[in-house]
Amino acid sequence: MAEAAEAPVLVFDSGIGGLTVLREARMLMPDRRFVYVADNAAFPYGDWPEEALLTHLLALFERLLAEFRPACVIIACNTAFTLAGSALRARFPATDFVGTVPAIKPAAERTASGLISVLATPATVKRDYTRALIESFAAHCHARLVGSRYLAALAEAYISGGDVTDEALWAEIAPCFVEENGRRTDIVVLACTHYPFLANRFRKLAPWPVDWLNPAEAIALQARRVLGARPSAAIEGANRDIAIFTSSDVRAEIKRLMQGFGLMVADAAVR
Structure with missing residues (x-):
């Protein structure tokens, strides 16, 4: 579990699309530590009934927020945020959620x-x-x-x-x-x-x-505004940022892609 003083920024997407937002966020906030979560077990979200997907997202964030206690959450997925953004903010009022909506x-x-x-x-x-x-x-x-x-x-x-x-x-x-x-x-x-x-x-x-x-730059700018002057994590080594999947069934080329983005791929999946 992350210590409060080192609370990361959590970037969430159904797959790898959120890497476009992560790239901009890192450029704007190079002193921050990031945890990238790819919900590959549920990808693609478009195949889900709305109520089932909403229930899934609320349960998943219950676990993610308890595990990482992030400084803020960037939901880098239009489908997830337009469906669940209001419910997530209501369920977890102590967490700042930065959403993605059509520009x-x-x-x-x-x-x-x-x-x-x-x-x-x-x-x-x-x-x-x-x-x-x-x-x-x-x-x-x-x-x-x-x-x-x-x-x-x-x-x-x-x-x-x-x-x-x-x-x-x-x-x-x-x-x-x-x-x-x-x-x-x-x-x-x-x-x-x-x-x-x-x-x-x-x-x-x-x-x-x-x-x-x-919209990636605008999302990253909003995250920086939300975080404001909150303390940043100390930078320790090149692989301080991690990528986590919700299924351990991850193709080798996806792992290499994550590593190419400077993300250390976690061994265990989020359950």
């Missing part, structure tokens, strides 16, 4: 054409939280919600060295591109932290240039 507000502020697309998992697309963001911040835009069932898994395969074809990617992102009355989509919100790993591939496949909006 609809900045997209609506930046668009020139008024056509934006939100590329997300089906679970995030159908969430009332997402639609409320559009109503609040993008009512003046045409916001297309694109729910991709396979893109998170394709990103995991790609970043771990697997072969992902252009055809497979295009099938998932093609609905993002809209032409209407001489206007074209000019911003695509990447509303899943897995997707930025594929951003360069998306740019090559796009039929015209768009701004692929990655």
